[in-house]
Amino acid sequence: MAIQLSDTSLLRTECYVDGKWVSAQSGKVFSVENPSTTAEVAVCPEFDVADTEAAIVVAQNAFKTYRKTTPRARSKLLRRWYDLMMENVDDLARIITAENGKPLADAVTEVKYAASFLEWFSEEAPRIYGDTIQASNPDCRLVTIKEPVGVCGLIAPWNFPAAMITRKAGPALAAGCTTVIKAPAEAPFSALALAELAHRAGIPAGVVNVITALDNTPAVGLSMTTHPFIKKVSFTGSTPVGKLLMKQCSSTLKKLSFELGGNAPFIVFEDADLDVAVRGLVASKFRITGQTCVCANRILVHRSVYDAFIQKVLDVVRTFQIGDGLGEKTTHGPLIHGRAVAKVHEHVQDAVSKGARLLHGGQPLTHLGPNFFDITVLADMKPGMKVCTEETFGPVAAFFAFDTEQEAIDLANDSDVGLAGYFFSKNASRCWRVAEALEVGMVGVNVGAISDPAAPFGGVKQSGFGREGSKYGIDEFLTTKMIMTGIESQ
Numbered sequence: 001m002a003i004q005l006s007d008t009s010l011l012r013t014e015c016y017v018d019g020k021w022v023s024a025q026s027g028k029v030f031s032v033e034n035p036s037t038t039a040e041v042a043v044c045p046e047f048d049v050a051d052t053e054a055a056i057v058v059a060q061n062a063f064k065t066y067r068k069t070t071p072r073a074r075s076k077l078l079r080r081w082y083d084l085m086m087e088n089v090d091d092l093a094r095i096i097t098a099e100n101g102k103p104l105a106d107a108v109t110e111v112k113y114a115a116s117f118l119e120w121f122s123e124e125a126p127r128i129y130g131d132t133i134q135a136s137n138p139d140c141r142l143v144t145i146k147e148p149v150g151v152c153g154l155i156a157p158w159n160f161p162a163a164m165i166t167r168k169a170g171p172a173l174a175a176g177c178t179t180v181i182k183a184p185a186e187a188p189f190s191a192l193a194l195a196e197l198a199h200r201a202g203i204p205a206g207v208v209n210v211i212t213a214l215d216n217t218p219a220v221g222l223s224m225t226t227h228p229f230i231k232k233v234s235f236t237g238s239t240p241v242g243k244l245l246m247k248q249c250s251s252t253l254k255k256l257s258f259e260l261g262g263n264a265p266f267i268v269f270e271d272a273d274l275d276v277a278v279r280g281l282v283a284s285k286f287r288i289t290g291q292t293c294v295c296a297n298r299i300l301v302h303r304s305v306y307d308a309f310i311q312k313v314l315d316v317v318r319t320f321q322i323g324d325g326l327g328e329k330t331t332h333g334p335l336i337h338g339r340a341v342a343k344v345h346e347h348v349q350d351a352v353s354k355g356a357r358l359l360h361g362g363q364p365l366t367h368l369g370p371n372f373f374d375i376t377v378l379a380d381m382k383p384g385m386k387v388c389t390e391e392t393f394g395p396v397a398a399f400f401a402f403d404t405e406q407e408a409i410d411l412a413n414d415s416d417v418g419l420a421g422y423f424f425s426k427n428a429s430r431c432w433r434v435a436e437a438l439e440v441g442m443v444g445v446n447v448g449a450i451s452d453p454a455a456p457f458g459g460v461k462q463s464g465f466g467r468e469g470s471k472y473g474i475d476e477f478l479t480t481k482m483i484m485t486g487i488e489s490q
């Protein structure tokens with residue numbers, strides 16, 4: 001076996017539908033590679049439209065009974081699922097590292113983060129409230145109740161192959177919904193391992209269904225976004241795919257939550273604690289080798305501290321060890337595939353050709369394998385470079401200089417997307433001013449790591465809509481029903 005696991009039955013290579021492990025009806029499979037070594041991890045079923053529709057029908061049937069379960073019963077199921085994740089942290093992390101490439105320590109962090117959404121929503125399940133409202137008509141009484149929206153299609157990316165699933169499945173199940181989960185083709189085994197644990201947790205058959213596809217992804221996606229039984233699509237991925245899925249969902253007007261791409265500004269003001277800002281930058285920019293949606297993409301530094309700040313960042317970057325995610329000394333792993341390497345390289349070459357100064361890295365590390373790119377530092381960045389308008393999704397720290405607070409805000413907001421933004425300053429008034437001025441869904445003030453199950457995660461502009469995690473996350477899977485009762489006046 002390509003992954004060393006204590007519990008080998010966690011590596012599942014079939015899809016999970018109606019509580020059973022199933023192959024594609026066609027018998028087709030696709031191969032998943034370890035991005036560090038390019039060795040095959042295992043193969044997975046290539047589901048097609050018929051397979052997908054069968055899973056949707058199963059979820060629809062399961063919804064009829066699951067929706068009637070008590071919130072406390074759903075809470076206990078989620079809690080058991082959470083406990084099983086925590087009992088299997090090491091194996092789950094090894095699966096993540098094998099299919100995604102991130103260092104094992106980061107994979108362990110992801111598993112705990114992923115499990116935290118199950119814990120959080122196990123606690124939210126019994127806390128779904130409606131309202132009592134004073135009707136305009138004195139002869140009527142008015143209340144609202146919350147109901148599960150129905151079968152949910154959950155589509156998630158490879159960069160957090162466990163956490164992006166539980167952040168959706170946790171609230172869906174807490175709300176009383178059933179799910180068809182399309183695992184990312186690059187990293188499907190985490191989702192399948194989660195399905196195995198859902199099974200062990202006693203989650204009823206048909207409530208969690210996990211399907212996989214590579215070449216059939218567009219057809220499977222079309223099925224999930226147009227099938228009348230699916231009432232909600234929750235998608236995390238790129239903005240272009242989000243736009244396509246939204247268009248497809250319009251035919252049946254599904255409820256939607258879209259967590260899409262970002263291009264986070266990271267501002268260092270002249271009054272910042274530079275060491276705190278360096279720690280924040282390392283956490284934000286280089287997490288998972290720059291492959292998170294909330295990664296700093298444009299680093300804006302006040303001219304008076306520009307050189308000093310970059311020097312401090314270079315001092316840290318030079319200590320990084322790039323390599324196989326299982327390597328004991330590895331701090332940063334590979335990119336997910338060759339297309340990602342090519343895109344990062346293109347951003348670097350574009351910047352350098354337009355006058356940026358390359359201070360570190362800048363090249364693929366082909367001696368390590370085809371998916372490795374060096375940690376890169378670029379100074380003298382200018383508007384008009386690709387980094388300004390496209391999400392790099394790689395280990396490139398691109399530094400811009402600014403002179404005034406307003407200039408920094410204008411540069412930060414000069415983007416079609418608005419997911420996360422960060423800034424560092426010791427001035428309390430400035431902290432409020434800038435936090436309010438940034439056109440993003442999430443702001444980190446003097447902090448670069450903002451992910452927390454208690455925090456509402458989501459964007460504005462073309463970063464999408466809806467919020468995951470927090471007390472708001474469950475609303476995405478509920479509908480509000482108004483009940484007006486006429487009473488006879490005496």
Ligand SMILES: NC(=O)c1ccc[n+]([C@@H]2O[C@H](COP(=O)([O-])OP(=O)(O)OC[C@H]3O[C@@H](n4cnc5c(N)ncnc54)[C@H](O)[C@@H]3O)[C@@H](O)[C@H]2O)c1
Nearest residue numbers: 156157158183184185218221237238241259260261262293
């Ligand atoms: N906002 C967030 O919370 C968040 C979190 C993680 C990643 N992201 C974004 O995700 C992107 C990286 O992930 P990616 O490369 O996997 O994105 P992607 O959009 O290519 O794919 C995301 C998922 O959608 C599936 N998919 C692709 N085309 C589809 C189609 N036509 N129909 C149905 N499903 C389809 C993929 O198989 C994958 O499972 C980045 O843009 C990143 O910012 C956003």
Ligand SMILES: O=CCCC(=O)O
Nearest residue numbers: 159291292293294451
């Ligand atoms: O990549 C985006 C998700 C990252 C996170 O939840 O911290």
